Amino acid sequence: MLAVQHIFKTYEGKLLLNDISFTVGAGETVCLLGASGSGKSTLLRIIAGLEEPDTGIVSFEGQDLSKVPPHRRDFGLVFQDYALFPHLSVYDNVAFGLRMRRIGDDETALRVANILELVNLTGFEQRSVTDLSGGEQQRVALARALAIHPRLLMLDEPLGALDRTLREDLLDELRAILRRTNIPAIYVTHDQEEAFAIADRLLILHDGMIVREGAPVDIWAHPGSAYVAEFLGLGKVFEGKVVSGNRKVHTPFGLFSIDCHHKHQRGERVHLLARPDSHLERNERRRSATHLISGVVTDVIFQQTHFKVTLDNGIYLYLKNAPRVGEKITARVKVECLA
Amino acid sequence: MKLSLHHGDAKTQRDVSRFALFAPSRLKRILLWFLPITFLALFFFFPLSRILSLTFTIETFTRENWNIVQRSLLFTFYQAALSTFLTLLLGLPSAYLFARYDFPGKTLLRALTAIPFMLPTVVVAASFNALFGQRGFINTILQSSSSFFPLSPFNHLPHSPSFALHPFAAILLAHVFYNTTIVIRIVSNAFSTLDPKIEGVARSLGADTLRTWRYVVFPLLRPAILASSLLVFLFDFTSFGVILLLGEAKYATLEVEIYTQAAKYLNLPLAALLSVIQLLCTLLFSILYSRYATHIAQHAPRSIAPLSPKTLLQKLFTTSFVLLLFVFYLLPLSALPFRSLFRLEADRGQRGEVQYGFTIDYYRELFINRRGSVFYVPPIRAALNSLTYASVTVMLSLLFGFPAAFALAKPTSLERILDPLIMLPLGSSAVMLGLGFIVSYGKWLSSPLLVPLAHTLVALPFVIRALQPAIASIPDRLRQAAASLGASPFEVWKTIDLPILRRATLAAATFAFTISLGEFGATLLLSRPDYPTIPVAIERFLSQPGGLNYGQAMAMATLLMLLTLIGILLIEKFRLPGAGEF
Numbered sequence: 079m080l081a082v083q084h085i086f087k088t089y090e091g092k093l094l095l096n097d098i099s100f101t102v103g104a105g106e107t108v109c110l111l112g113a114s115g116s117g118k119s120t121l122l123r124i125i126a127g128l129e130e131p132d133t134g135i136v137s138f139e140g141q142d143l144s145k146v147p148p149h150r151r152d153f154g155l156v157f158q159d160y161a162l163f164p165h166l167s168v169y170d171n172v173a174f175g176l177r178m179r180r181i182g183d184d185e186t187a188l189r190v191a192n193i194l195e196l197v198n199l200t201g202f203e204q205r206s207v208t209d210l211s212g213g214e215q216q217r218v219a220l221a222r223a224l225a226i227h228p229r230l231l232m233l234d235e236p237l238g239a240l241d242r243t244l245r246e247d248l249l250d251e252l253r254a255i256l257r258r259t260n261i262p263a264i265y266v267t268h269d270q271e272e273a274f275a276i277a278d279r280l281l282i283l284h285d286g287m288i289v290r291e292g293a294p295v296d297i298w299a300h301p302g303s304a305y306v307a308e309f310l311g312l313g314k315v316f317e318g319k320v321v322s323g324n325r326k327v328h329t330p331f332g333l334f335s336i337d338c339h340h341k342h343q344r345g346e347r348v349h350l351l352a353r354p355d356s357h358l359e360r361n362e363r364r365r366s367a368t369h370l371i372s373g374v375v376t377d378v379i380f381q382q383t384h385f386k387v388t389l390d391n392g393i394y395l396y397l398k399n400a401p402r403v404g405e406k407i408t409a410r411v412k413v414e415c416l417a
Numbered sequence: 418m419k420l421s422l423h424h425g426d427a428k429t430q431r432d433v434s435r436f437a438l439f440a441p442s443r444l445k446r447i448l449l450w451f452l453p454i455t456f457l458a459l460f461f462f463f464p465l466s467r468i469l470s471l472t473f474t475i476e477t478f479t480r481e482n483w484n485i486v487q488r489s490l491l492f493t494f495y496q497a498a499l500s501t502f503l504t505l506l507l508g509l510p511s512a513y514l515f516a517r518y519d520f521p522g523k524t525l526l527r528a529l530t531a532i533p534f535m536l537p538t539v540v541v542a543a544s545f546n547a548l549f550g551q552r553g554f555i556n557t558i559l560q561s562s563s564s565f566f567p568l569s570p571f572n573h574l575p576h577s578p579s580f581a582l583h584p585f586a587a588i589l590l591a592h593v594f595y596n597t598t599i600v601i602r603i604v605s606n607a608f609s610t611l612d613p614k615i616e617g618v619a620r621s622l623g624a625d626t627l628r629t630w631r632y633v634v635f636p637l638l639r640p641a642i643l644a645s646s647l648l649v650f651l652f653d654f655t656s657f658g659v660i661l662l663l664g665e666a667k668y669a670t671l672e673v674e675i676y677t678q679a680a681k682y683l684n685l686p687l688a689a690l691l692s693v694i695q696l697l698c699t700l701l702f703s704i705l706y707s708r709y710a711t712h713i714a715q716h717a718p719r720s721i722a723p724l725s726p727k728t729l730l731q732k733l734f735t736t737s738f739v740l741l742l743f744v745f746y747l748l749p750l751s752a753l754p755f756r757s758l759f760r761l762e763a764d765r766g767q768r769g770e771v772q773y774g775f776t777i778d779y780y781r782e783l784f785i786n787r788r789g790s791v792f793y794v795p796p797i798r799a800a801l802n803s804l805t806y807a808s809v810t811v812m813l814s815l816l817f818g819f820p821a822a823f824a825l826a827k828p829t830s831l832e833r834i835l836d837p838l839i840m841l842p843l844g845s846s847a848v849m850l851g852l853g854f855i856v857s858y859g860k861w862l863s864s865p866l867l868v869p870l871a872h873t874l875v876a877l878p879f880v881i882r883a884l885q886p887a888i889a890s891i892p893d894r895l896r897q898a899a900a901s902l903g904a905s906p907f908e909v910w911k912t913i914d915l916p917i918l919r920r921a922t923l924a925a926a927t928f929a930f931t932i933s934l935g936e937f938g939a940t941l942l943l944s945r946p947d948y949p950t951i952p953v954a955i956e957r958f959l960s961q962p963g964g965l966n967y968g969q970a971m972a973m974a975t976l977l978m979l980l981t982l983i984g985i986l987l988i989e990k991f992r993l994p995g996a997g998e999f
Binding site: 123126127128147148149150151152153154155157159161162163164165174175178179222223226 | 612614615619620622623625629632633
């Protein structure tokens with residue numbers, strides 16, 4: 079449905095978006111995940127038509143949108159700080175888009191009522207938006223965007239300003255609403271947990287480029303680069319040197335033989351990932367990919383289902399039983415090649 | 418061990434509260450208030466009551482008086498409304514320009530637009546006169562275009578073309594000139610706290626640019642626009658110097674009429690009635706203003722970075738407006754000093770034989786006591802008088818301002834009521850203050866102390882407002898920490914309060930100094946003929962015929978402009994935190 083092709087954008091001499099291309103299918107939720115400054119929000123503004131790309135095309139159902147002004151695109155927008163109209167009531171905020179479309183008062187009232195019910199804000203119609211809590215404001219912002227029956231919904235860090243529990247609740251609600259309305263959506267966030275929870279497909283943005291694209295499960299299993307593995311916090315990333323053929327790698331932690339799909343030259347430097355969930359791998363007996371790493375415990379953090387144990391060499395592990403700080407331990411760690 | 422430590426702590430605590438100026442007991446608070454309250458009672462509230470009692474006498478309400486009231490009230494409203502409208506016309510696009518765009522010279526232009534507001538109205542009037550007046554640059558150059566431009570197309574005309582801006586147009590233009598900065602400051606602030614995402618959302622919801630402005634941007638800016646309009650209206654409503662000096666005695670606002678009735682016709686009851694009406698009007702506008710002003714900062718302030726203009730339309734808008742503003746502000750401001758150094762017409766006794774060129778005669782003449790001149794003293798004495806008055810004003814306003822600011826830094830609920838009372842002189846016009854002095858202390862009119870007392874009344878609110886936040890910004894914990902480290906109460910004051918307050922004190926002093934230098938309305942009523950101040954001297958020179966008098970007015974006004982500019986620079990320097998030591 080939405081197709082973004084070869085978008086380039088510079089801002090004050092700096093390349094902000096570098097050849098961005100992706101699509102969003104019908105009913106699909108695509109998540110743009112990236113650190114702050116990775117160009118996510120600029121990309122959203124370009125898709126919304128609020129900013130122009132230097133080059134590149136945004137099209138919807140085959141129609142090039144470059145000549146379509148933002149108010150004709152029918153794309154809903156939701157921002158982190160809600161951007162509610164402070165001079166209008168909840169009702170008038172939600173009805174704004176309908177009035178711009180000159181939809182009659184009766185139908186507007188009906189649609190606003192339906193939408194407010196969808197976001198659990200029935201009864202808030204006449205409240206001033208400045209009196210609402212953060213969570214309520216975000217529901218109004220969502221309702222306002224949904225009221226116009228957008229062809230595409232764009233959410234820019236929609237839960238970023240909310241506290242943790244509220245964020246989790248609203249995330250569940252949001253997922254349910256997206257599923258029920260079947261509106262294709264682009265969800266921008268820097269929070270990987272949020273991204274994994276809501277995305278059908280994940281795009282990881284780094285330095286203005288999409289460095290990894292795929293289903294959350296696939297990206298989790300195959301991060302594909304040191305940056306993605308570190309950004310997603312999949313484990314400790316370190317370098318090694320291929321010493322023989324394709325399998326033996328020399329690292330600061332010892333000589334490892336790795337199971338790898340890539341072809342490596344002898345002497346090549348490779349990035350390796352040590353996943354912390356070593357205790358889960360213990361029974362699998364995949365000797366080739368599972369290795370013994372020793373170190374002195376420097377830190378132990380309780381994390382509900384396990385302890386996060388950090389060793390003096392930077393490796394960290396999730397263990398069921400907590401060792402003492404200062405103790406020397408040896409653990410089986412799954413090491414994989416990131417290419 | 419523990420016990421003795423606690424004991425020591427408690428002792429320090431007690432010492433601090435016993436000696437620190439800042440935890441004053443009731444007695445100390447009364448002492449703090451004694452000077453400022455006595456001053457205001459004697460020189461503001463008593464004169465005010467005299468004016469009121471003078472107003473409600475039988476001879477006030479004659480048909481003739483009533484006609485004058487009606488006429489001047491009508492004209493005051495008319496010119497203020499028109500000036501405000503014109504100010505918005507220039508100010509709103511300028512506010513948008515400053516809030517949304519970056520362009521070369523932005524800081525300079527912002528400062529340039531703010532300068533006229535801080536200049537004395539006499540200087541503004543003189544600047545406009547130097548540019549647009551009968552003897553101004555444009556007119557004299559046009560009139561003698563034949564000798565300036567031998568091939569000018571006007572040369573075959575029997576009379577040289579003449580151009581002098583219509584006095585009413587000059588008044589309006591001068592009002593726009595010094596009030597536009599209010600609109601720029603308030604509205605551009607509101608503009609830049611306006612989240613552009615809100616506009617983005619409105620557009621994504623189907624509003625085109627026009628409707629985004631109509632339904633979102635404009636409603637959000639409305640309080641700022643209304644508040645700035647009211648403030649501009651208030652200043653135009655009470656305008657005095659500009660109307661007196663540029664109006665060529667044809668136009669009289671309430672303020673000018675008060676002066677005329679009091680000083681020329683000695684009709685004090687009518688002057689009193691006019692000033693009561695004026696006071697009621699300004700109070701009404703002030704209340705309206707503060708009601709709108711409270712609505713301005715409602716939504717979270719968030720500064721939006723301005724952008725360089727991108728599209729052709731944006732470039733066209735910014736370039737033309739930047740140019741327009743530069744020309745509009747630079748021309749009058751530079752015309753004044755140029756005119757003071759430029760001979761443009763025949764000297765006395767040299768009729769017909771016109772000399773052009775640079776001259777410092779106008780300045781030299783200031784030092785000569787000519788027989789038959791407007792003064793009994795060399796005109797430069799006016800400058801000395803002004804400086805003396807200003808120095809006395811600084812001392813008096815600091816003397817009364819400091820205790821009040823100390824008390825108001827941490828006000829009790831009772832003192833919160835005193836705050837607006839102290840600020841009340843701000844709302845009453847200068848001419849009215851002068852009138853109050855005349856009707857209350859008429860027999861001391863020969864005393865040279867009345868003028869600095871009136872100036873102190875005008876400057877006091879500014880001094881208090883400059884000191885109070887600085888005093889309030891010093892946390893008691895700082896003094897307690899110093900005391901616990903062994904500083905005596907005097908050392909606490911010397912090492913903590915004084916260095917922090919020095920800058921604010923200098924700013925307050927400079928405020929008082931420049932206000933006194935430029936004060937016109939009250940001084941015109943109160944100053945003795947042989948003790949003119951610079952603004953009074955300018956007025957007298959301008960009301961006299963002859964190129965030499967005109968030139969001297971220009972020279973005086975240039976001096977005043979320079980002095981005020983230095984003052985403004987100093988205030989800006991003192992006000993900025995961490996901008997160097999003094």
